[in-house]
Every structure is written in structure tokens, then in C-alpha cells.
Amino acid sequence: MTFTGLFAQLLAIVLALALAPLLTGWVNQWRAWLQNRRAPSLLQPYRVLHKLFNKESVVAETASPLFRVAPYVMFGSMALACGIAPTLSTDLSLAPAADAIALVGLFALARVFISLAAMDIGTSFGTLGARREMLVGFLAEPALLMVLFSASLITQSTSLAKIVETLAHQPFAIYPSLAVAGVAFTMVSLAENARVPVDNPATHLELTMIHEALILEYSGRHLALVEWAASLKLFAYSCIGLALFVPWGIAEAGTPLTILFAIPVLVAKLAIGGVLLALIETINAKMRLFRVPEFLATAFLLAVIALLVHVLLGA
């Protein structure tokens, strides 16, 4: 463990914690603009967090300790996921400890805890949301793993840092398998982050909501942590996508000064990605819940095609 590695690691986590609500605000702003509405301020998510942290937390009488623990587990695993994903530098002190599979495991941990907490209270909405979340999750997870595997096949390693190092710091080459995997990854991340074709984050309509149904019982600082964790999840997914498919600009090991250059590059890439996300959400209609398995099966099969194409073409 080197000093620069530790520094880059800390900087990455702090940057993720600070920038994640900003990314959510940016996407919301563009979504409002594209839909001809007046946009909320870019800093609105920070204000919401501030408001919620200052409010009293009300917990149902029937709640078990699990209900109180779940937001902390969720927040912790999302922050860790942001730390594992190589956002700024490939020289991260956490990188040897956790690879792509561990990352998927972290997301699964958060999902299991929030679903259990939603069922813990015993309201029908919580149970409904938990079931839907698990339905989406168990279909999205293998697809995500397949996407990460097709990137691992190219670089012969499941370590995210090594994948990025190989992709970013070698002569430019077109990888058709990565192009297909990129489409699959976009579909998976839309589903995982409760975005429009699968779930609408802006609605509380009981027939369609997934993510909102899960967190309906939370209030005060618990809700703030859950909301922050949701922003962090979007941030983590965006960073993984950027690291795998547009890895240029991420600092190499042993060059501490390039980290400073990597920050504006990351912000620019996230800004463009956020606009694209808002565009996808605007031009698509939310699909029926029973079409979601089909959507995710398509993502999974695209990821399988990416693997097969890699085997056939060797690229």
C-alpha cells in the first residue's frame, strides 16, 4: 500500500460522497428541461439531505433493529462501491481486496438489506416493493456479471483497476464485444437505479413504484441516508460504466499529479453521461412490470453475445 494509493482512495471516496447528490440534481435538472418544465436548482438534493438530517426520525412500533440498521448498511456498501470503482486513479489501496465480483456482491448486500427492512414493518407496500426489487435484482445481477466478465476476458483479470489500466493505457483499439456489453450495461444500470423504462423515481403511484415503495416507511436521517445511498449508487454505476467503456483520463499508478487532471475529466464525463441519461428517460415510456423480465433478459443475452463475440473474434 503506497501513500499515493491511500491518498487516491480517500480522494475518490470523498469526491463520490460530495458529488453524488450533484449528479442526481444534474440529471433531474436536465430531465425537467427536456420535458419543458422549470428545473429545480442544481443543489436541490443537498437541500433535501440537509432538511432530512435535521428532522426527527420516526420508526414504526413493530420495527426490529434490522429496520434501523439497514440504511447504514446500504449507505456503507454504496460508499465502498464508489471506492472500489476506479474513478480517478487505477492505483487504489482497496483494489487488491475487491474485484468486479465483490462489487456486484456489495450491490446485492445493499439490496437484500433494504428489501428485508421493507418487509420488516409488515405494511403491504413494503412487501410489494421488496418483491418487485428482488424480481428486478435477480434478473439484473447475472447480466451485470456477464458484462463485467466480458471486460475481464479482454484483460484476463477481474480486478477493475487492472481492466481500466489495460483498456486506457494501451494503443486505441476497437473492441466490438465491449460495444455490445456497453448496451447491456446501460440497460442493467437503468433497471438497477430505478430509472424510467423500469421504474419512475419521481412517482408515488402505488401500482408502478418499486424503489419508492421500499423506502416508504423511512423518515428523518434514515431517509436521508437512503436517498444519499441511492445517489451514490447512480454515481457508482456511472463511474463503472465510464471506467469500462470510456476509460481515458483516469490516472495511472505512480503518477500522483495526473489525479488532479483526472478530476475535471471525470466531472466532464459525468456531466455528458447525466444528459444522456435524462435523454433516455425522456424519450422512453415506463414499461409494464411484466415486461421488465423481458427487458433484463435482453440485457443478459446481449452480454452473452458480447462474450461469444469475444471468443469468436478475439477482441
Place this chain on the structure above:
Amino acid sequence: MTSLLAQSINLFAVVLLVLAFAMIAQRRILTLIHLFTLQGAALAAATLIVGFLTGQHHLYYSAAMTFVLKVILIPILLHRVIERLNVRWDVETLFNIPTTMLIGIVLVIFAFNLAAPIAGLSASIARGTLGIALACVLLSFLMMIVRAKAVPQVIGFLSMENGLFFAATAATSGMPMIVELGIAFDVLVGILILGVFMFQIREQFDSLDIRHLEKLKED
């Protein structure tokens, strides 16, 4: 630069494959036509690049012909057909779509396996793409089998021709010009005849469901 162009042929091949897959997964006829148009554009681009890399100028003509025929003319004809038949509804499939896609994956694996030893014998720059072209042909076949309505079947037929054309371009750097011209006009005449045919089916049965054609006699 040349190596990047050679790699981009692979990229276009994969785009063709993904579009063939998207057609299988697609319910709406209008989107099917859009996907077919995109496939034609990818095919034209791939042909252009193969022509540039191998220095065979007749491939330029064939790319231009592909573009005019498959990106402009046939989609316009198809749009007019579905406009006149008023069939923008959801496509009716015989199997449900996830099952069809799983069969599609099996077909892709089969095609890749089949093409791997053949590709080893070829010296063409894009020999790896032979498996992808074969997979496109098989996927379009699958689409013709699982669709019950006439218009998606015709689109499946056209997309199969795209796969065959790509196989010819990728594996052998293009057929003789006269053969390509012949096939192009065959496809054009085919789509005209099939268009007339679709109107006739509708006249006779009040539906485009080809299962009605299985009965030989009127009851």
C-alpha cells in the same frame, strides 16, 4: 489507421448481429422496419470499408446500391405497405419472446462453432465475421419461423438477405458485380411481389395471419 478500419468491420458485423437480435425481440412492425433500415446502413458501411481496404472498387458500387435499395427504397415500400394495410399493431408471435431469444442464443453459438474452422481457411481480412454473418442468417430464419404475420416474415426474409450479402462480402471480398446486381433486383422484385401477395392474403382472409394459408380447401 488501416488496422482500426479492419477492426471497424468487426464492429459493424457485431452491429448487424445485435440488430438481427433486436428484430427477434421486437413486437412492433414499425420499429422492425426502422431496425431493418439501420441494418441496411450498417451493411452499406461495412461493404464500403471492405472495398476501401481491399482496393476493390466494384464494392463501392455495391455499397451504394445497398444504401439506395435497403436504406431508402425498400423501407419506403414497407412503410407504404403497412400504411395501406393499416398494420402498425403489435406483432403476434408463436412463442413468447424470451424463449425465442434463448433459441436465438443457441443458434448464435451453433453458427460460431460452425464457422470457426471455415474461417481458418480463408485469407480475407474479415474472415472472423463469417460466423457472425451465418448467425444473422439463422436468426432471420428463426424470425420467419416464429412470426405468424406476413409483414414480419417479409422483413425476416430481407434481413436474411442482408446476412447473406454480408457473408459474401466478408468471406470472399464480394461476389462478381453481375451477380450482385442480379440479387439486388431479385430482392426488389421479390418485395414488390410479396407486397401484392400481402394485399391478396388480406383480401381473401381479412387477416395477414399466414396460418390461414395452411387450409387448401374452403370449408
